[in-house]
Amino acid sequence: MGDTLVECVPNFSEGRDQSIIDEIIQSISTVSDVTLLDVDIGYDFNRTVVTMVGTPEAVLEAAVASTSVAIRLIDMRKHSGEHARMGAVDVVPFIPIQNSSMEDCISLSERYGKIISERFKIPIYLYANSARRKERKRLPDIRKGEYEGLEKKLSMDIWKPDFGPSAFVPKTGAIASGARQVLIAYNINLNTNNKKLANIIAGKIRTSGTFSKDSNGDKILDNEGKPVRKPGIFQSLQAAGWMYDENTAQVSMNLLDHTITGLHEVTDAVRFEANLLGLEATSSELVGLVPLQAMIEAGKHYSQNSEIHDENIILQEAVNGLGLNVLEEFVPAESIIELAIDR
Numbered sequence: 001m002g003d004t005l006v007e008c009v010p011n012f013s014e015g016r017d018q019s020i021i022d023e024i025i026q027s028i029s030t031v032s033d034v035t036l037l038d039v040d041i042g043y044d045f046n047r048t049v050v051t052m053v054g055t056p057e058a059v060l061e062a063a064v065a066s067t068s069v070a071i072r073l074i075d076m077r078k079h080s081g082e083h084a085r086m087g088a089v090d091v092v093p094f095i096p097i098q099n100s101s102m103e104d105c106i107s108l109s110e111r112y113g114k115i116i117s118e119r120f121k122i123p124i125y126l127y128a129n130s131a132r133r134k135e136r137k138r139l140p141d142i143r144k145g146e147y148e149g150l151e152k153k154l155s156m157d158i159w160k161p162d163f164g165p166s167a168f169v170p171k172t173g174a175i176a177s178g179a180r181q182v183l184i185a186y187n188i189n190l191n192t193n194n195k196k197l198a199n200i201i202a203g204k205i206r207t208s209g210t211f212s213k214d215s216n217g218d219k220i221l222d223n224e225g226k227p228v229r230k231p232g233i234f235q236s237l238q239a240a241g242w243m244y245d246e247n248t249a250q251v252s253m254n255l256l257d258h259t260i261t262g263l264h265e266v267t268d269a270v271r272f273e274a275n276l277l278g279l280e281a282t283s284s285e286l287v288g289l290v291p292l293q294a295m296i297e298a299g300k301h302y303s304q305n306s307e308i309h310d311e312n313i314i315l316q317e318a319v320n321g322l323g324l325n326v327l328e329e330f331v332p333a334e335s336i337i338e339l340a341i342d343r
């Protein structure tokens with residue numbers, strides 16, 4: 001494998017039909033100079049998140065190949081699941097990993113969008129560092145209304161896609177593609193089946209916070225008539241309440257920059273806020289892979305001995321402290337980016 005590496009983490013709106021998932025994975029596995037690092041299948045989300053790394057051209061080839069399979073096999077008219085989504089292939093981010101730049105990944109996302117839109121005549125939006133308009137920087141803003149609201153959204157000039165037609169394709173929906181830094185998708189489960197309580201916690205910790213309300217419970221508006229928001233605790237953090245299964249609500253988070261807001265910080269905050277509501281945080285899970293440094297920082301935080309320098313011991317402290325070994329065994333060599341690449 002070449003020295004220049006990028007990561008790609010396509011999210012497919014299929015987590016229940018193993019035959020479809022297998023065909024998507026096979027299309028990636030056959031591309032030279034690409035290593036498949038992780039396949040995270042969520043039945044309740046009805047979503048599969050794939051993590052691959054390789055040379056830029058090979059990763060682009062694999063992204064196009066897997067997208068082509070997904071568009072052929074997934075029918076959004078029949079799709080349902082807990083996770084927000086707007087297309088058969090919901091989002092395709094490119095991430096600089098080794099000897100690659102953000103500009104390289106922006107170029108890949110644009111080339112991907114052009115290829116897929118021309119081949120399949122579907123709308124493609126650019127987001128994150130690839131965004132050409134400020135209202136498209138955040139993925140939740142692009143995905144607002146989800147698949148069900150996409151037809152109406154495409155009729156608005158402000159939501160004209162960056163590539164492809166402003167036409168609703170019922171079977172396929174739309175795709176967001178972009179370049180970003182390494183994102184950590186991290187969920188913490190609670191001992192409740194009340195998603196509203198998970199949403200309360202999410203609102204307190206996420207960057208965007210919550211809407212400010214008056215004594216009557218109505219939203220407070222600013223001079224321009226826009227709702228006033230009360231900022232959350234952390235920067236570079238997205239969070240929402242979801243259901244892990246029918247009995248378990250969870251706080252689902254995206255850490256956009258772990259050097260600003262770390263795994264241990266959000267974990268401690270969720271536990272604190274849960275306790276205020278009479279709840280407990282029972283377990284946690286990572287969706288996809290995590291940078292080594294994020295785990296090292298968490299391990300140092302939870303370690304009782306600041307003199308420990310053995311990386312394996314520090315990582316185990318992180319696993320225990322975060323609760324990553326409750327749902328299933330956490331294997332560092334499979335779940336940490338740098339260790340998985342070196343396998």
